[in-house]
Amino acid sequence: MSFGSGTEAALVTEIAFWLIAISAVIGAMGVVQFRDLFRAAMSLVVCLIAVAGLFVLLRAEFLAAVQIIVYVGAISVLLVFAIMITRDVAQGSPSNKLRLPAALIAALFLAATAFVVLNTDWNNLDEAIAADAEIGGSETLAAETVDQIKDIYSNTVPWVAGLLLRDFVLAFEAASVLLLAAIVGALALVRER
Amino acid sequence: MGLEGFLLVGAVIFAIGLYGALSKRNALTVLMSIELMFNAVNITAVAMSRYIVPARLESAGDVLPLLLTGQVFAVFIITVAAAEVALGVAIVIALYRNRETVFVTDAIEMRH
Numbered sequence: 416m417s418f419g420s421g422t423e424a425a426l427v428t429e430i431a432f433w434l435i436a437i438s439a440v441i442g443a444m445g446v447v448q449f450r451d452l453f454r455a456a457m458s459l460v461v462c463l464i465a466v467a468g469l470f471v472l473l474r475a476e477f478l479a480a481v482q483i484i485v486y487v488g489a490i491s492v493l494l495v496f497a498i499m500i501t502r503d504v505a506q507g508s509p510s511n512k513l514r515l516p517a518a519l520i521a522a523l524f525l526a527a528t529a530f531v532v533l534n535t536d537w538n539n540l541d542e543a544i545a546a547d548a549e550i551g552g553s554e555t556l557a558a559e560t561v562d563q564i565k566d567i568y569s570n571t572v573p574w575v576a577g578l579l580l581r582d583f584v585l586a587f588e589a590a591s592v593l594l595l596a597a598i599v600g601a602l603a604l605v606r607e608r
Numbered sequence: 609m610g611l612e613g614f615l616l617v618g619a620v621i622f623a624i625g626l627y628g629a630l631s632k633r634n635a636l637t638v639l640m641s642i643e644l645m646f647n648a649v650n651i652t653a654v655a656m657s658r659y660i661v662p663a664r665l666e667s668a669g670d671v672l673p674l675l676l677t678g679q680v681f682a683v684f685i686i687t688v689a690a691a692e693v694a695l696g697v698a699i700v701i702a703l704y705r706n707r708e709t710v711f712v713t714d715a716i717e718m719r720h
Binding site for chain 1: 609610611612613614615616617619620621622623624625626627628630631632633634636637639640641643644647650651654655658659660661673674675676677679680682683684686687688689690691692693694695697698699700701702704710712713
């Protein structure tokens, strides 16, 4: 996981990854399996928090914080609010007629994706660095490049901020306009006539 | 774990979300399933940017921060997801007000 930080640390991150991954998948299963919508929403919250944990393991601390604030804090509250408003209608979340074809399509998608993931020769950064360290040279990456990569991944937040506010500033501003349009649209849709 | 582990978790969550979005009648469950798919895509984008060496990196320099482009993508995906949920919930509430239903199978006309 990290750039050679000892076997104990690697074991701990391995265990943490599997715990978080399993809880994310169980939470996702709950969203589609619970008949009570409120329980499905709480299950979604479990899944979203687990995804924030995965972001921490991937050295994306800023994203983990955004995930907690936006998804767990705002979106899930909005969903629970809507569930409460429509509660007298919503007797659970029944499936429509397409349940079996949908399950089949999802299973086929999963099989195809898993096949591709496991059979592709990924250009893996950690493996490249490890291979370079083993032969004591710099076959794929220059030594100063490796140092700078380690520097970036020791604290990614300032680098992400630099990207957001410098290289991607146009998209950043466009996102603000998108959010404004969404707020106005939502207000127009639910306004009392 | 490693790259393949993260990609597989993303694929599993995406498949579950796909199943939910295609098979459920309640519009709110469909929205929640779409959120699951957004999250799966985010995991994949961040994992890719964390583990994969860009070809340009061999002649590195100031392109190195671009290693983190996947995280920037995920930030924008989260923004779009927030806008989508706000509008989706508004549509569901408007549908509930006009038709007394939240089932997508009952919303078969665009006028109200």
